[in-house]
Amino acid sequence: MGLLMSSNSPPVIKVERVTKCYKTYRKPIHRLWQSFAPHKKYAQEFWALKGIDLTVHKGETVGIVGKNGSGKSTLLQIIAGILQPTAGQFETHGRISALLELGAGFNPEFTGMENARLNASIMGLTREEFHQKLPDIVDFCGLGDFLHRPVKTYSSGMFVRLAFAVAINMNPDILIVDEALAVGDVRFQRKCFRRLDQLKEQGVSILFVTHSTDSVIKYCDRAIMLDEGELKMTGSPKDVVQAYLEMMFESDAEVQEPVVIDPDNYSVDFDPRTDNCPNHPTYNSNEHRWGDGRAKICHYEVLQNGVPSNGIVKRGDRLLIRMSVLFEQDINDLIYGITVKTDDGNAIYGTNSRLVGNVPTVQKAGDLVHIQFELSLHLLSGNYFISLGVAQDHMAKDNIAVDRRYDMVHVNVRETEDAFGIAALDGKIELLEDGE
Template sequence: MEEDAPVVVRVDDVSKRFIIRKDNSLKERLVTLGRTGRRHREDFWALKDVSIEIRAGQTVALIGHNGSGKSTLLKVIGGIIDPSSGSVARRGRIAALLELGAGFHPDLTGRENVFLNASILGLSREETEERFDDIVAFSGIVDFIDTQVKFYSSGMYVRLAFAVAVHTDPDVLLVDEVLAVGDEAFQRKCLDKIRSFQQEGRTIVLVTHSLSQVQELADRAILLNHGEVVVDGDPNKAVSAFRDILEVRRQNEAEAQAAVHGVATDELSRVRDGHVHSAVAHAVGREPGEEVHPGDDLLISVVVSHDTGIDDWVCAVQIDNTLGAVVYGTTTKRVGIALPHLAAPRRVDFLLKNVAFGGGKYFVHASLMDMAGRHLFDLPQATNFDAPSHPDYVGIVHAEPVLSDAGEVALPVVVS
């Protein structure tokens, strides 16, 4: 996508406020009726001064934890809700698949809802009739197309709604997390359709919790946290920053949960006082930073400590590829290593013999755990290494392709 491509979505200093009422019962609402005091309501700012530009041909992923504002931003872009302040400018036809069954009437059949939803997305009746067979074929629910949609499963809802959205020839396609509802085969079909849209130069804005999809599909990622843009740019950097945020939240929630359930202070201290200081990965005989070649021995050195001391502990490493898929993982417990008392910083070396990584970048995560498997400290993406690409294959596993030509093969003739 060229930098001089036209801007199709411009979000300028947008904020969105929702009012959360604190009177939880009908009686409380009647008592507080007409009162505007802040004791009975709370302002929640889902978006705070967000400014972004999306150019034609970009695939932009909006990521963040639940409540970060990503779905709100998608609805603002699609014109579903208006911002409390700021402005949004759009160019071209927008098709939005934002909520399960949005635009469907439960008492109408699937056939009737195709025409209803298509008209909402800007198609004339004649255009919908021309594309109807393709829409139904893509959805895969031809046997239920004349059934009222209130009898549809959630997966059938998604199939039909997505089929209508992608057959309206949108310039901008907005997709929320609803794709996660479909089965695996339909998800692959949707991803193939998205890739074809990318090849056609269409603009796609998607919200997803699948970080592997972000790294695979998006050429740009926007990380939101508490309604503010934290990272806007390279998907790998945005995903890495998001994982850091999730790890901080996980640790805070673990401590809060432990406090609620009355966990002893010394046990909480054990969790807080564990540390993974660093991890280094490199091929034996090569300098740190050099590529790890097939056949090398990979040495991963992890430095851990515990402020108050711990006897029963486990060190773990996990290697992921850039899509977040686990390539390899092991622990000292798995390989039967008994570790001595841990207090002062101690180094644990994992030596992986004769590795066979395919070309690409790999991330190493390191963890300190107790014998029950509870994580005392995690250091996500503690280090990384690269494996050289090979001209004869792609993938995460190295295997030399050796072909031989044994001559022509006589195919059997079947006469029926």
Template sequence: MDENIVIEIKNLTKNYKLYNNHSDRVKEAFHPFRKKFHHIFSALNDISFDVKKGETLGIVGRNGSGKSTLLQILCGILNPTSGLAEIKGKVSALLELGAGFNPEFTGRQNVFINGAILGLANKEMEACFDDIAEFAELGDFIDQPVKTYSSGMYVRLAFAVAIHVNADILIVDEALAVGDEIFQRKCFSRIQQLQQKGTTILFVSHSAGQVVELCNRAILLDQGELLLDGTPKQVVSEYHKLIFAGEEKADSLREEIRALKSGNNIFSQPGEGVQEIEHTPALCAFYEPSLVSKSMISYNSRGVRISDVRITTPDSDIVNVLVRRHEYLYTYKANFQKTAYNIRFGMLIKTVSGVELGGSASSLIKDAVPYIEAGATVSVKFSFKCLLQPGTYFFNCGVLGLIDGTEVYLHRIIDAVVFRVQTEDDFLSTGMIDFYAEMKTCEVLKTSQVL
């Protein structure tokens, strides 16, 4: 292995024998002619890649793509069916929730047990225990059995242990999605400190923003196959296409992604830039039929029923995959089954985690529509410019009116429409919102003379 390479994966395969029922397993074990009653499922299928010292590698893929299996092999929890998985250096891993903890032991006891598993002496763990306890912020719960912990407390302790054992390689598998936002920010800050120290990091996440922000390289796994090894932005873009493609399009899309492999040119040294795609075609909004809200909640109607909720272009084309900084219309119909008074219409955009980014109402209360008679249908249209960063978002919609002197929802739909903002290869904006910020000047106001 090259001295700069700390992880080497060559032709790695992990197969499982699957049986239709328990009796087939017994039949196969005792069959006189060794007849097979199983079929093979390949969790990983002949994948190969290297990771250099100091790299932060993002690993993305749909559920069941083989991400966790790969990490468990690297941690020594699973053995591969064939191929090579070689690691140089001490590994610290934060895998699925609560992995490596004995629920009957206290947090303190589990800290020392995890240290022993990683090969650290008791004195070494005593030296860093106060730092672990402070980072985890568990207070007196550090001396309570882990089985009494909430999922967030599990993550706090597990992450605190993982980052304080001075490992050469840190593996994080989606576990941070459980913690609260403040603690997540604290964890990401510590990950960035480890990057500056030259720690090699493998980071699995479904969050496109986190992968692009933290990683300087990424790979895309699907159905146990390594489809793409490239820049985070490029890999995340193809990942988004894959998760929103219908099954009828998935095979052809996988072929398209495989074809990108030969053109990749990747820099893996920490601090280096990553070569971007030389030419990016103009993006266009389009409609993806499989991109449908599965979390929609419709409130009970109080005389109004909302229907035909959609996003369109100014030319009335229905879309749900949008382009940043373009204009769109959010539309729906309100069918009035009863006469309503002081009516207002509204909309709201939220993130996947439910953060309310912003919305609008049709008017102030004093300017509400005085009344709408039963049997009427109102076509509601809100124009908006898409100033959101690449990612997935949801629209709410609602109709407000006065009942017994109080403004209430006559009908409301939560997560009525889901839409995605396309990933771009070259943009400077960060965070969730694109504020259209541009640097106008960079002027040195004063220089000091060096003698």
């Protein structure tokens, strides 16, 4: 956990009604004409930011999500002092260290060492302070002899290693990270996130832009969502990520009249026209449901080692989760999916029929289908939530939500505590005698 943050303490970042407009001219001469005739419009305007308000306190980690072109990078560049807003104002308190687009702030002709020294100087570090930090920079980036080679010879991963090592060792009060950690190997990313945790414990405020929604949920105290230059939402990481996913996978399908359903056509002991899911003992009333409604998950059941489950399970149990889906309209390219999450929203397992490819992908209006998922619960003690969903494959959006019921099923794994973490890998410890 980071330092306790108080809304009464002075903010380290305060952004008020910040707007940024970019002007483009079809011809260079139009820029000159504009200066002589300011009341005429020779330029096309693009509003990257529209009246953004944001406050960040000491020790707070804020995640920023949004589609490409939503204004995330522009906002960070304004806070970092690289860009000036068209309107509005902002203030920051403390030293800012920014890790923005790949290679920003580096001279490709300089060596890695020379670029590190130059960045330290720009940040206000003395020569003595830089040499004190140098062993940590060298150790963290792990570039070895490449530090003495021009950075124009670096791969993208090497760029990130150097840039991150420099940024975190500049004694920042505010650290800005813009998607840079998406580049590079997984082991180095994990190393970076461990260091971010340490900086947070030291009271450093972190602004974090990423498309990795799991990282936002795991590492951030708060999140905001931008869309087309506007601040659409601010709140808990889980709620903001949920809204972001809905926006990304929303449907463009036209609403049609639902088909008239006759329950006598189905040999089941429930009415498919109603939502029977709340009747199950594992149902979570705080589920989040969304989709265009062209099909509806109307019933589910959970079998634990072959018998109905009340949600209290054991490590290694075999779960069969069956969901019934009633189709209101004809749909092709269907996907049925399942996700298992921890109680704080981190996905630990997921699969779908698109990956497995073993169920029909076309259904007609009025069809009632039953889909079964099988899971082996190799999980340690804790509360877990299972999401079920129906989607439609889509070339541009990846998939469109038809009926997604996030965190609908709650199970509690109860087991003797002989390990920690999430996965039950059934590890053993033994002392080997000489010669074994």
